[in-house]
Amino acid sequence: MSDGLMNRREFIKRSLLSGAAAALVLSGLDRLEVAEAASLQVGTLIDLTQCDGCEYRKIPACVEACREANKRYFPNPRKEDLKPYWPQKNYEDWSAKQNITNRLTPYNWTFVQKVEVGHKGHKTTVYIPRRCMHCDNPPCAKLCPFSAQEKKPEGPVIIDPEICFGGAKCREVCPWHIPQRQAGVGPYLKFAPKFAGGGVMYKCTLCYDRILQGKLPACVEACPRQAISFGPKEEMRREAHSRAGAIGGYIYGEKENGGTSTFYVSAVPFEAIHRALVAAGQQPAMPVGVPNFLDTPNGIGQAVLLAPVAGLLAAGVAVYKGMKGGE
C-alpha cells in the first residue's frame, strides 16, 4: 500500500456511501413536483360549435378586439433598419401589411380559420379562432437561447421585446409555429444588426396586462356568441369535458404538446379538421396528439443528471484498480 492512500476498506465504504447518497438525491427529482398551483393558472375554452366566424362582419369580433387592445405593443420599425439577414437576402417585414387579418403576423395575434370538414358523410363548415395556446411546458420559452420568453406563474407565455433577438427558434419548435417575426426592431439593432439577430417575435399574450387587472382577455369579452370562455384552467378543462360529453364531441389542446391551457371543443373529430386544414393548405394545422419537442431531450436529460454518479463510481473503480496494482 502506498503512502497517503486510505486503507481499502475505508475507501470502498466511502465510495459506496457517496454514490448511494447521490443516487438517492437524484432519484427524488421526479417527486420534486413543485405544486403547480394549478388553481392559480388560467385557461381558455374555445367552443367551435358556437363560433360562426362572424361571417356578417368585416373582421371577426375577437380579431378586431385583440388588435385594438394590443396596438400599443405593435412594432414600429424605422425604414432604414429594415435590412436582409446577411448573408441571406430575405428579412421579415410586415409593417406595410398591418391590415392583414386572415393569418398571424406581428400585427395580428389571432385570426379565424374557416374550413369545410367532411365527417360521416356530412360536410360541416368549421370556424376556428387560432392563437398561441399557452402550453404547460412551452418549448418556445424553454429553448429560447436568450430566455426571452417566460411562462408566467398565472400561465400565459410572454415574449419580452427588450430581450428578444428575433432568432425565430421559438417559432420552429412550436408545433403550430405561432410566433411571428418583425425585422428592424429590438435589441439586436444595438449589437451587430447585420450579422446577428432578426428582429422581435410577437404573439398572443392572453392579454396578460388585462388579466392582472382582473379583466377578461379582449377576445373573450368581444365574442358575440360567447364561444370563448376564460377562467381557472382546471375549471375550463372540466367544462371542456362536460361540453364535449354533452354533444358527443372532441377536445383539442389537452394532450397536445404535453398539455396546453387552451381547450378546443368540436362536434367533429379534430383528426378530420386537421386533414381538411392540410388539404386546404391552411396553417397552422391541428395535428392531434402532437408531441412536445422536449420529450426526447428530457429522457436523455435524466442521463445527464445521473452522470455525476457514474463518474463517481468510475473514479472509485479506477482508484481501486490502481491500489490493487500497488502503485
Add this chain to the structure above:
Amino acid sequence: MRFIHCSVAISTFLLIFSGLGQLPLYKRYMVDQLPGLSWASNFYVTLLIHYVAAAWLVFASIMHVVYHTLRKEFDLLPRRGDLKESWVVIKAMFGRGKEPPADKYLPEQRLAYAYMAFSFFLVIVTGFIKVLKNFPSITLPYPVWQWATNLHNVGTVLVILGILAHLVAFALKPNRPLILSMITGYVSEEYARHRHPLWYNRISKKAR
C-alpha cells in the same frame, strides 16, 4: 488520464458545435449546406447531441475530480506566487531569461487549469439548471433560469477562449514535446529532468 483528456476534448468539441447550433446560426450562415452537415440546422438533432455530449463531459469531469482527490494528487492546483512566476516562465519561453525550476507542473499550467476548471464548472452547473428547467414536472423561477442562460453563454465564451489559448500554447517550441505526450500519456525522462526538476528529484528519491 488520457481517457479523461480525450473524453473532455471530444465531448467539449461536440458541445461547442451543437451549442452554437442552438442559436439559429447554421441555416442563416449555410453551415447546413456543407457536405454531411445537413442536420446542423435541425434543432432537434443538435439538442440531442448536446445532451449526450453533456452527459459524457459531466461523467469525465466528475471522474477526474474524484479520482485525483481520492489519490490525493493535487499538483495541478494553483499555488501562491503562481501569477508572478508564470510571467517569468512565459518570458523565458520567448527567449528572455531562464525558466525557474518547476515542480510537476509549470505555474502557468496551474493557472490555466484553474481558469478551465472554473469555466467548465460554470457551463456545467448552469447547464444542469437548463436541463432541469426543461422537465415538465419542475418549476424553477424565471430569474433563475434566465441567470443560468446568460451565465451559460458567458461560460461558453470563456471555454472557447481557453481552448484557443490552450492550442496556441503548442506554437511555442518548449511545449512541442507535449503533443506526443497527449497520445502516449508520458513525458520523457530527459524532459522531466530538464523542465520539472523539483518533481523529477522528488520522485527519483522515492524510487531509490
